[in-house]
Amino acid sequence: MEKIEIESLLEALFKRYGYDFRNYAYPSLRRRIWHRASIEQLDTISKLQNLVLHDREAFERLLSDLVIPVTEMFRDPGLFQILRSRVMPILKQASFIRAWHAGCATGEEAYSMAILLDEIRMLNHARIYATDISETSLQRARQGLIAQERMSLYAHNYEQSGGKEPFESLYETNHGQAMLHAKYLERIVFAEHNLVTDRSFNEFQIIFCRNVMIYFDTGLRERVHSLLYESLAPGGFLVLGNKESVAFTSFAGRYETWNDEYRIYRKPL
Numbered sequence: 001m002e003k004i005e006i007e008s009l010l011e012a013l014f015k016r017y018g019y020d021f022r023n024y025a026y027p028s029l030r031r032r033i034w035h036r037a038s039i040e041q042l043d044t045i046s047k048l049q050n051l052v053l054h055d056r057e058a059f060e061r062l063l064s065d066l067v068i069p070v071t072e073m074f075r076d077p078g079l080f081q082i083l084r085s086r087v088m089p090i091l092k093q094a095s096f097i098r099a100w101h102a103g104c105a106t107g108e109e110a111y112s113m114a115i116l117l118d119e120i121r122m123l124n125h126a127r128i129y130a131t132d133i134s135e136t137s138l139q140r141a142r143q144g145l146i147a148q149e150r151m152s153l154y155a156h157n158y159e160q161s162g163g164k165e166p167f168e169s170l171y172e173t174n175h176g177q178a179m180l181h182a183k184y185l186e187r188i189v190f191a192e193h194n195l196v197t198d199r200s201f202n203e204f205q206i207i208f209c210r211n212v213m214i215y216f217d218t219g220l221r222e223r224v225h226s227l228l229y230e231s232l233a234p235g236g237f238l239v240l241g242n243k244e245s246v247a248f249t250s251f252a253g254r255y256e257t258w259n260d261e262y263r264i265y266r267k268p269l
Contacts, residue, residue: 005045006033009052016053019133020196021066023220032065060136067134070211071105072153073146074112076242077160079262084162087237087264088120091205097126100204100231102195103212104130107141107188108154113208114184115170119163123187129202131193138190144180146171151178195224200231207232211241225251235269 006029010022021029037048040058052059074080091097097117101110110130117123132138146154155167171178193201195212207228213221229251232238238246238255240263246252255265 002030002045005049006030009033009045009049012049012053013059017059018197019063019194023196023217024066024215025217028215029066032068033062036062036065060134063134064136067132067137071108072150072157073108074154074157074161074163075109076262077157077162079239079264080112080116080157080161082259082262082264083116084120086258087206088116088122090235091237092120092122094205095125097122097206098202098204098233099126099128100202100207101128101130102193102207102209102228104132104137104141104190105134106137107144107190108146109208109210110141110188110190111144111180111184112158114180114187115158115163117187118184119165123183126187128188129204130188130190132190133192133194135192138192142185142190144182144185146178146180148173148176148178195227196220200227202231203233204231204236205233206237206239208239209241209244210239211243214241214243222249225249229254229267232267234267236267238265238267239263240265 007022014020014022033045033048037043037045040048040051042048042051048062052062099113101113104110107130110128113128114123117126130141132141151167158167171180209224209228213224216224225246228238237258240246242263244263246255246265255267258264258266
């Protein structure tokens, strides 16, 4: 009975709001749905379904549980070292760089990319597209505000990634929050995009889709890999999370493995 109620809820979310969670990994989905039902003081999934279908704010609260944003600036510094030393020299050969951060959460990874592009003098010849399923996360990302207590971690990540500038020179501090300089935010387009249901919208030289597909089943991962491959320019780079891979997908033979440790793949020219 419980599984039928959850399937009914997911079908209703898709039809009402266009968000498709029907092929997400079931155990994680079940846990998060019950977590939200408990907070809303509801004892059945059917009651939760009735609430979210008639209350957009309740739906946004459920959405924030189903899509948990986990991000930080220069996360996995070794990855950004590889980007600096091996990937960016190749991308710099293009007259213009388009980067896509799919599932950007609150934007810290996109901020990191903007800083990196600025350091190699390509920021003014680049456009970063940062997309997410959650409008709440995107609203935060557009502000360029970061809690001050996070900045010591981010400064450490930045230094470990090979950053050359004093980290505190990248932002201003005001009332306990750090605000990135406008020049970084001006090169980032934050937009709502659903990897499950939406189509490709541009051709990119580099795509980041890190730790997004770990919640998907095999069929859904295949569909998203198709979207990413279609969106990547010949010679472009795909960066996945450390628990993700193109292995065991129909696209495994279509990429060159550029760096296996950090899951960097290149689409042949």
